[in-house]
Amino acid sequence: EPEVTQTPSHQVTQMGQEVILRCVPISNHLYFYWYRQILGQKVEFLVSFYNNEISEKSEIFDDQFSVERPDGSNFTLKIRSTKLEDSAMYFCASSAGQGRNTGELFFGEGSRLTVL
Amino acid sequence: DQQVKQNSPSLSVQEGRISILNCDYTNSMFDYFLWYKKYPAEGPTFLISISSIKDKNEDGRFTVFLNKSAKHLSLHIVPSQPGDSAVYFCAATLGNQGGKLIFGQGTELSVKP
Known part of the structure; x- marks a missing residue:
């Protein structure tokens, strides 16, 4: 069964350092997303990406965040200068369509980021 | 942002009985609703969805009911x-x-043998 894969599974970093989280979406999907879940809180939408550009982003997704699809398979989330409050589980997801045509989003297993 | 609320943080049910998980929303413009299941150390897994033009969708043991006037949906597992x-x-x-999915806080279901 096709799946979304994420690396690393866990990253520990010092405050102020840059972090890149990597994702390989399902190969025939066209829409890509990043979500995050701070411990004990809701899963929150960060950004959606389609046709090589951001289609929507949340208030959380400020200038410290960026996404990129550097090749035909990878989808990355970069945090330029990490803060303590960026500690969370980051989920990548992909879908074939959107809205009623989405079917569903397929989520990866997540990358846990710990900022010290 | 409390547009989607799951007011029960946990639910315990005996094996073989019905589990009913509830969800309320405030934004009447929402037109598509989904339920996801999540195990520890895994990402959310899609379970079932419903469009706002329907009031029920069934898939095996899982049924989702939508009450638009009450802005309420529920998931039944039987x-x-x-x-x-x-x-x-x-x-x-x-x-x-x-x-852009707006998630509720989640309900932890425990099914006891």
Whole structure:
């Protein structure tokens, strides 16, 4: 069964350092997303990406965040200068369509980021 | 942002009985609703969805009911099995923001043998 894969599974970093989280979406999907879940809180939408550009982003997704699809398979989330409050589980997801045509989003297993 | 709420953080049910998980929303513009299941150390897994033009959708042991006037949806699992023990999230979206899911806080279901 096709799946979304994420690396690393866990990253520990010092405050102020840059972090890149990597994702390989399902190969025939066209829409890509990043979500995050701070411990004990809701899963929150960060950004959606389609046709090589951001289609929507949340208030959380400020200038410290960026996404990129550097090749035909990878989808990355970069945090330029990490803060303590960026500690969370980051989920990548992909879908074939959107809205009623989405079917569903397929989520990866997540990358846990710990900022010290 | 409390547009989607799951007011019960946990639910315990005996194996074989019905599990009913509830979800309320405030934004009447939501037109697509989904339920996801999440095990520890895994990402959310899609379970079932419903469009706002319907009031019921069934898939095997899982049925989702939508009451638009009450802005309420529920997930019924019949019969419940121990393997159903997980955190269940409801989510909602607007048609023009398809991939932007607004999640509830989740309900942890425990099905006891």
